[in-house]
Amino acid sequence: MSAKRLKGRMYPIYFMIPALVIYIVIFIIPTFSSFFYSFTKWTLTDWDFIGWDNYKTFFSEPSLRIGLKNTLIYGFGTSFGKVVIALLLAVLLTKGLKIQGYLRTVIFFPTLLSALAVGFTFKSLMHPTTGLINTALGALGAGSIHWLTNEKIALFSVMGIDIWKGLGVATLIYITGIQSIPKDYYEAAKIDGASGGQSFRFITLPLIRTAMNSVITLSLIGGLRNFDLVYSTTGGGPGFATELMTTVTYRMFAAGLYGLSTVGNVVLFLIITAIAFPLYGYLGKKEVEM
Amino acid sequence: MKKSLVLALTACLITGSLAGCKGAGGDQKETAEKKETAKTETQADTKEETGAGTEKGGESGTTTEAAGSEETGAGENGTGDVTWEDTLTIPALVGPLINDGVRNQMARFEEKYNVEFEVEQVSDDNFSTLVTARAATGELDGLVEWHSGAAMSNIAPTENLEPVTGEAFLDNLEDIYRKSVELSGETFGVPIMPVYAGGFAYNKKIYKELNLEVPKTWEQFVENCRAVKDAGYTAVVGSFDTKSTAQMIWLTDFYNVHCEYPEFEQDYTANKVRLKDIPSYVDSFRKMEDVSSNGFYNEDYLSTNREQAISMLAEGKGAHYCLLTRELVNVLAANYPDAIGDIGFFATPGNDPDKTGITVWMPHSWYIAKNASEDVKTALKLWMTYVTSQEGLDAYFEKQSMAGPVMVKGARYPTDMYECVKEAISYYDNGSWYPAQEFVTPIKGASTPNICVEAASGAISPEEAVQQIDDDNAKVAIQLGLEGWK
Numbered sequence: 001m002s003a004k005r006l007k008g009r010m011y012p013i014y015f016m017i018p019a020l021v022i023y024i025v026i027f028i029i030p031t032f033s034s035f036f037y038s039f040t041k042w043t044l045t046d047w048d049f050i051g052w053d054n055y056k057t058f059f060s061e062p063s064l065r066i067g068l069k070n071t072l073i074y075g076f077g078t079s080f081g082k083v084v085i086a087l088l089l090a091v092l093l094t095k096g097l098k099i100q101g102y103l104r105t106v107i108f109f110p111t112l113l114s115a116l117a118v119g120f121t122f123k124s125l126m127h128p129t130t131g132l133i134n135t136a137l138g139a140l141g142a143g144s145i146h147w148l149t150n151e152k153i154a155l156f157s158v159m160g161i162d163i164w165k166g167l168g169v170a171t172l173i174y175i176t177g178i179q180s181i182p183k184d185y186y187e188a189a190k191i192d193g194a195s196g197g198q199s200f201r202f203i204t205l206p207l208i209r210t211a212m213n214s215v216i217t218l219s220l221i222g223g224l225r226n227f228d229l230v231y232s233t234t235g236g237g238p239g240f241a242t243e244l245m246t247t248v249t250y251r252m253f254a255a256g257l258y259g260l261s262t263v264g265n266v267v268l269f270l271i272i273t274a275i276a277f278p279l280y281g282y283l284g285k286k287e288v289e290m
Numbered sequence: 291m292k293k294s295l296v297l298a299l300t301a302c303l304i305t306g307s308l309a310g311c312k313g314a315g316g317d318q319k320e321t322a323e324k325k326e327t328a329k330t331e332t333q334a335d336t337k338e339e340t341g342a343g344t345e346k347g348g349e350s351g352t353t354t355e356a357a358g359s360e361e362t363g364a365g366e367n368g369t370g371d372v373t374w375e376d377t378l379t380i381p382a383l384v385g386p387l388i389n390d391g392v393r394n395q396m397a398r399f400e401e402k403y404n405v406e407f408e409v410e411q412v413s414d415d416n417f418s419t420l421v422t423a424r425a426a427t428g429e430l431d432g433l434v435e436w437h438s439g440a441a442m443s444n445i446a447p448t449e450n451l452e453p454v455t456g457e458a459f460l461d462n463l464e465d466i467y468r469k470s471v472e473l474s475g476e477t478f479g480v481p482i483m484p485v486y487a488g489g490f491a492y493n494k495k496i497y498k499e500l501n502l503e504v505p506k507t508w509e510q511f512v513e514n515c516r517a518v519k520d521a522g523y524t525a526v527v528g529s530f531d532t533k534s535t536a537q538m539i540w541l542t543d544f545y546n547v548h549c550e551y552p553e554f555e556q557d558y559t560a561n562k563v564r565l566k567d568i569p570s571y572v573d574s575f576r577k578m579e580d581v582s583s584n585g586f587y588n589e590d591y592l593s594t595n596r597e598q599a600i601s602m603l604a605e606g607k608g609a610h611y612c613l614l615t616r617e618l619v620n621v622l623a624a625n626y627p628d629a630i631g632d633i634g635f636f637a638t639p640g641n642d643p644d645k646t647g648i649t650v651w652m653p654h655s656w657y658i659a660k661n662a663s664e665d666v667k668t669a670l671k672l673w674m675t676y677v678t679s680q681e682g683l684d685a686y687f688e689k690q691s692m693a694g695p696v697m698v699k700g701a702r703y704p705t706d707m708y709e710c711v712k713e714a715i716s717y718y719d720n721g722s723w724y725p726a727q728e729f730v731t732p733i734k735g736a737s738t739p740n741i742c743v744e745a746a747s748g749a750i751s752p753e754e755a756v757q758q759i760d761d762d763n764a765k766v767a768i769q770l771g772l773e774g775w776k
Contacts, residue, residue: 041769043426045449057765062758063737128590149592151749235533238592239744240737254419255736256444257769 031269038262050259058263063240067248070155071271074162074244075224081163082170082219083212089167090174091200104175111168119232122161123148126233148234151241158233158242162226170215177211178204213283217276224272245271378405380666380673381432383424385417387654388435389620391690392482398685399676405669407433418444425450430659433670435482438470438652439729442478443770451478452658452667459675467697470652470729479655480674483686484694484703486616487648487714488542488726489637496523496609497634504636506643508577515586518609526581527608528591529599530746533739538612539581539638540742541726543574545647546640548724555730561767561774565760566753573641575745575752582746592747597621604629612638614651615714619693623708635710637717647722648714650694652729694718732770735762 038054040047058064093104110118125132126147134144147157181204189199227246230236236243236251249264382396388411396407412420424430425445436445445451453476454460460468460477471479490511496502500521505511515525530536547554550570557563565571581587588594588608600617602608604626615635623630637648656677658670676682678698692707695718707715717723728734738759745755767775 041771043446045446061761063740127593129593130590144589146590146592149590149747151747237740237743238530238747239740239749241749243740251736254422255766256422257736257765259769260765 034262034265038259038266041259042262043256043258054259054263058260058267061248063236063243064245064248064264066240067243067245068267068271070243071224071245071268073155074159074226074230075220075275077156077159078162078166078223078226079216079220081159082166083215085163086167086170086174086215087208087212089171090178091204093171094175094178104171107171108168110165113165115165115228116232118161118165119229123233126157149238151238154234154238155242158230161233162223162229165229166219166222170219173211173215174208177208181207209283209287213280213287216283217280220279221272221276224275225268373402373404374665374669375404378403378665378669380405380407380669381662382407382409382435383421383430383433384409384411384435385421385654386411386414387483387616387620389483389690391686391688394689395677395682395685399673399682402676403669403672421445428661431661432659432666433662433673434657434659435654436479436657438467438479438481438655439725440732440734441728442471442655443473443732447473447478447657448476450660452660452662453478454480454658454671454674457671457674459671459678462678462698464697464699466725467652470725471655473732479657480678481653481697482656482677483653483690484692484696485653486614486651486694487635487637487717487723488538488612488614488651489635489648489714490542490610490612491603491618491622491710492610492634492636493603493606493608494632494634495606496521504634505639506646507641508573508580508639511639512580512584515581515584515610519584519586523606524588524602524608525584525586525610527594527599527602527611528581528587528746529594529596529611530592530743531594532596532599535596535599535613536739536742536746538614539578540574540745541728542612542638542649543577543640544727545637545649545722545724546645547571547574547727549640549642549645549647555727559731559733559772559774561772565763566756570640572752572756575755577638578742578746578755579748579752582748587746592743601626603633606632615693615711616651618710619691619708623691630708630710633708633710635713637722645722646717647720647724648717649726650718650723651726653697732772733763733767735759735766737762 037047039049039051041050041054042048089107093100093107097103124130126134128134128144128146128149131147133147138144145153148154185203185207186199189203194202225246226244227250230242230244230247231250234242236247245264245268249261249268252258252264253261384392388409396409400406421430421434421436422444428450430445430450434445434451436442455475455477459480463480467481467485468477471477492504496518497504500517502514502517503510505514518525547568547570551557551568554563554568558565582591588602594602596613596617599608599611600613600621603611604622606629618630618633618635622633637646639646656670656674658667658674662670677686680698680702683696683698683701683703687704692704692711692715694711695715696703724730741750741755741758741762744750744758745752750758764775
């Protein structure tokens with residue numbers, strides 16, 4: 001195909017106008033205006049420029065420092081849980097078990113549920129006296145555990161729910177990754193006398209790097225910006241123990257503190273960008289060609 | 291074949307889920323986009339909802355408007371018996387509290403003036419968000435139910451609501467109520483219902499069994515609780531899963547704060563005093579600590595919600611529950627009609643046995659949206675006259691049991707009421723009552739329920755709790771632009 005013909009076949013540049021307009025209107029403008037509004041005290045009709053005051057208030061807020069810390073614990077914790085557990089599940093589910101199809105469906109199922117429905121269900125399952133989990137533990141002789149109202153474990157309970165809910169997608173991504181590895185590699189390794197562990201370590205693991213990177217990135221970003229699950233299980237409580245950046249921001253917005261809640265959004269945006277961009281670049285470099 | 295199909299399908303799925311993440315940080319952008327537009331999304335959603343609901347109302351409103359003002363001149367005189375020749379449609383946005391009494395009033399009013407309320411009722415969870423979002427986008431229309439007191443400013447009354455300052459019907463209302471719907475020198479609303487008393491409901495059966503008397507001081511209350519606990523009942527039912535009820539002991543104690551520091555609202559609103567320097571204010575949180583550190587609460591008080599708590603009180607598992615008389619009438623009497631007779635009521639005790647009194651909650655109010663057509667505004671002023679008249683009150687009490695005193699001067703109301711309500715009203719009749727803090731000062735912070743949970747679970751001391759409330763309130767005061775706060 002000659003260069004001239006190719007050029008004739010290229011799409012004209014103005015084809016991107018619709019997408020560009022949408023992108024500018026619903027992303028670029030709100031983002032940059034929110035940077036501006038975070039320096040103001042605003043209502044829908046009026047604004048006052050107040051410099052760094054919002055940021056000062058925001059960072060002097062005790063619940064916010066908890067929120068910031070929890071957001072990081074939550075994001076990295078759930079991501080780690082999903083990356084590891086889903087990988088093990090995926091390996092198991094590509095072994096050719098008889099009930100493999102059934103198991104895959106079961107594991108994928110929580111993904112289909114809305115986070116709110118999951119949240120409310122677990123809230124009643126984790127009820128300290130009437131919940132199913134404690135009733136079952138009680139039958140085994142364990143004492144009642146305040147899953148969602150003990151400030152020391154509440155965050156981890158919610159993280160557990162999140163991991164349970166997110167496993168489906170992560171496992172599915174891994175499964176496709178594993179299945180796309182040609183069988184010849186394993187056969188060759190077998191002939192060379194590699195053990196199952198060695199095949200996993202030297203064939204599976206490097207070759208599902210792409211899948212793993214996707215799982216890490218997706219789950220990390222999902223975890224950092226989680227809102228609905230925490231909101232429906234603990235509402236940020238008890239006290240401020242499970243407060244995340246998003247729940248703090250929501251509470252400020254609901255109370256009419258628009259300037260402060262804008263700061264919350266800007267800070268969260270910066271955090272996610274600061275973590276996700278370098279991470280994605282780093283992970284991308286580690287991928288190998290199949 | 292099957293295998294390749296599976297592969298193809300999963301590949302599709304994955305490309306779908308990766309679409310947001312592949313490329314130069316596409317997902318970060320998506321994230322940010324979602325965050326940044328979260329607000330606008332809620333607004334857009336509500337806008338869409340209203341679109342369907344009120345546009346219709348608006349249209350039929352304008353057609354009848356012409357008919358109304360030309361043929362009967364209703365727009366001009368505003369008072370007297372006006373009816374519309376063609377039925378006038380009035381959009382009404384209401385929350386979950388609207389009860390049979392209010393519905394009866396609406397029905398009577400519709401008949402009398404040939405109007406029709408197009409009622410949009412919003413559930414409890416969505417009510418606040420929806421109304422504030424609609425106010426923020428200037429979408430309120432017709433008749434609006436909203437809070438009185440501090441929360442009134444959340445819907446920017448000066449921009450969204452029609453002031454009714456100087457209208458004759460306001461003269462019928464108690465001054466203390468009127469103060470709670472005033473802002474920048476304008477008055478905006480009229481009460482929807484009676485006021486509600488806040489205090490402790492108690493189970494009389496348990497009291498009788500243990501030979502206890504109604505406590506007049508906090509010490510006596512603690513003793514009673516100890517006796518109840520020793521007898522194997524839950525002394526105080528806590529329901530910290532429901533945000534509004536998590537704050538009750540603190541909020542219902544405001545009468546005691548008021549007694550010791552009558553100038554509280556002037557001084558605090560003007561930022562002349564810090565909460566931690568008011569001993570009675572710290573006491574309110576100490577009371578909360580007392581209840582939890584003595585183990586008076588039910589085991590799962592942090593996971594219990596209001597409905598579960600009320601059932602514990604009604605079924606005689608718990609002896610005390612701090613609540614509003616509204617809950618007694620709306621929830622307890624409705625669900626446990628046999629038990630309501632066993633329930634009594636006393637004010638949250640203070641330190642002085644001669645000074646016990648109730649803290650009362652001003653009812654939600656009816657407001658007129660600025661966007662409403664002139665005809666609708668005229669009709670709604672008639673509605674406000676109606677609901678503050680004896681006729682309107684009669685219609686209300688015809689279908690609804692009494693839950694508290696009425697803010698209409700010289701109103702006659704039924705004497706037939708539940709025993710617990712009678713006990714609550716007796717404080718009011720003695721003059722031992724004061725509005726809750728949020729009705730006398732516009733400052734109410736955003737995190738108060740969380741702080742109360744921390745205080746009640748012993749995570750923070752009463753002093754720390756008050757300090758946090760102070761800091762939390764300061765943000766709101768600054769946002770409101772109150773004088774003296776910076």
